[in-house]
Amino acid sequence: MDQSQAGKRRVQVMDTTLRDGEQAPGASLSPAQKLELAVQLADLGVDVLEPGFPVSSPGEFQAVQTISRQLQQVEICGFARAVKGDIDAAVKATQDAARRRIHLFISSSDIHITHQLRKSRKEVVAAAREMTAYARQFCDVVEFTAMDASRTGMDDLIEMVEAVIQEGASIINLPDTVGYALPGEYGEMFRRVREGARGGNGVAYSAHCHNDLGLAVANSLEAIRNGASQIEVTINGVGERTGNCALEELVMALATRGDSLRAETGISPEKLYDTSRMVSAAMHFPIAFNKPVVGRNAFQHESGIHQDGLLKNRSTYEIMDPEQLGIPRSMIILGKHSGRHALKDRLVRYGVQAEAEDIEKLYPIFKETADSQKVVSDDQLLKMAGTTLGKP
Ligand code: KIV
Ligand code: ZN
Numbered sequence: 001m002d003q004s005q006a007g008k009r010r011v012q013v014m015d016t017t018l019r020d021g022e023q024a025p026g027a028s029l030s031p032a033q034k035l036e037l038a039v040q041l042a043d044l045g046v047d048v049l050e051p052g053f054p055v056s057s058p059g060e061f062q063a064v065q066t067i068s069r070q071l072q073q074v075e076i077c078g079f080a081r082a083v084k085g086d087i088d089a090a091v092k093a094t095q096d097a098a099r100r101r102i103h104l105f106i107s108s109s110d111i112h113i114t115h116q117l118r119k120s121r122k123e124v125v126a127a128a129r130e131m132t133a134y135a136r137q138f139c140d141v142v143e144f145t146a147m148d149a150s151r152t153g154m155d156d157l158i159e160m161v162e163a164v165i166q167e168g169a170s171i172i173n174l175p176d177t178v179g180y181a182l183p184g185e186y187g188e189m190f191r192r193v194r195e196g197a198r199g200g201n202g203v204a205y206s207a208h209c210h211n212d213l214g215l216a217v218a219n220s221l222e223a224i225r226n227g228a229s230q231i232e233v234t235i236n237g238v239g240e241r242t243g244n245c246a247l248e249e250l251v252m253a254l255a256t257r258g259d260s261l262r263a264e265t266g267i268s269p270e271k272l273y274d275t276s277r278m279v280s281a282a283m284h285f286p287i288a289f290n291k292p293v294v295g296r297n298a299f300q301h302e303s304g305i306h307q308d309g310l311l312k313n314r315s316t317y318e319i320m321d322p323e324q325l326g327i328p329r330s331m332i333i334l335g336k337h338s339g340r341h342a343l344k345d346r347l348v349r350y351g352v353q354a355e356a357e358d359i360e361k362l363y364p365i366f367k368e369t370a371d372s373q374k375v376v377s378d379d380q381l382l383k384m385a386g387t388t389l390g391k392p
Helices: 033-042 056-068 084-093 108-115 121-138 153-166 185-196 218-226 247-256 269-283 304-314 340-349 356-372 380-387
Strands: 010-017 074-080 098-107 141-145 172-177 204-209 230-233
Touching: 010 098, 010 247, 033 056, 033 121, 033 269, 056 084, 056 108, 074 084, 074 230, 074 247, 084 098, 098 108, 098 121, 098 172, 098 340, 108 121, 108 230, 121 141, 121 153, 141 153, 141 230, 153 172, 153 185, 172 185, 185 218, 204 218, 218 230, 218 247, 304 340, 304 380, 356 380
Parallel strands: 010 230, 074 098, 098 141, 141 172, 172 204, 204 230
Antiparallel strands: none
16 A cells, blocks of 8 residues: 555445436436446446435336346445335335445425425424334335435434434435535534434444535535545536536545545546546536546646646646546647647657757747637648648
8 A cells, every 4th residue: 555545534435326416407317328337337436326216217116126136246225215115115126236225315404394395393303213213124224314404403403313323324414405505514514413413423424415506526525524434426426406526526536635635435546537428428418628537628738838847747737647547648739829849749749850940930830820720630730840841
């Protein structure tokens, strides 16, 4: 083990691309597509896979059942509302899994309890308690989600968490369901619930963040800093509305800044790029060019100053090694911001021995072309070198 890896906490990665991710409008997947992606996700190294919502349709049930039967190397999570019918479907769909958990949820915030559930808090806590006990009859591992936890009063949240712990829930998920929390607040919630909930020794806490304010990754990192040992994530950050915490971003934040966070995952970074492409293709969701880690521009450089630094030493402008992410190499894009160093480097790569005076001759012609178009292709550059310098 390299010294920088020593003493790090191992954070469990629960992938919910095929459940919460698929709830993104227009992202529906067939059972066959889910199986193909589940194989890839298991290979990527996720610890827990949430393949769907068994009670929601026959296709979903079938997808969860098939994945439970075929993917024995990963823990399977059966998702359910805190009602018997949902739990029964989740128990049945996952019964052939080598390892499984039932993941049930009910809302904990006043906003949801008053306006959506239209019940009293007492009734909701009783249902949480009763359904946790019900699920525990079938399955040793029950994860309980207090939905909208980040907008729940602390005493109310602790009351619900204590109730389900008493009934045997061993994983407590405190989601930022509507992406409302700020990083400091979200981390603080984990600290206070962990310290305040009685009976919580040995219980694992999980973070589940949505990205409505673009804070899903930052919030998840704060949860980890405050003791969360599981993170719930999706590939490419797909999910309801603006999506969930992006697996690849969180994993690479931990891998790159583990010095500060002292935590790591079991994900194989070299499989991130292919996995991202597969999910994007299956859901027909294009990846933004500037998407962190897996976007087209993540390792492309156009500015002359950056290109010059990069050609001298990659670490000047790259904090991750694209090759370790399964991306062939960082790319220097020739355009109007490029400098002489990049031009020379590209010609040399094609075997054109361009001296300093050659570059001086070529440079204004290159800039003129670059001004009139976004990118100058290698073919165009070689042609320019041929006509201007008489070099092939
Ligand atoms: O965002 C959320 O609160 C959820 C839970 C139901 C797990 O997806
Ligand atoms: Zn969610």
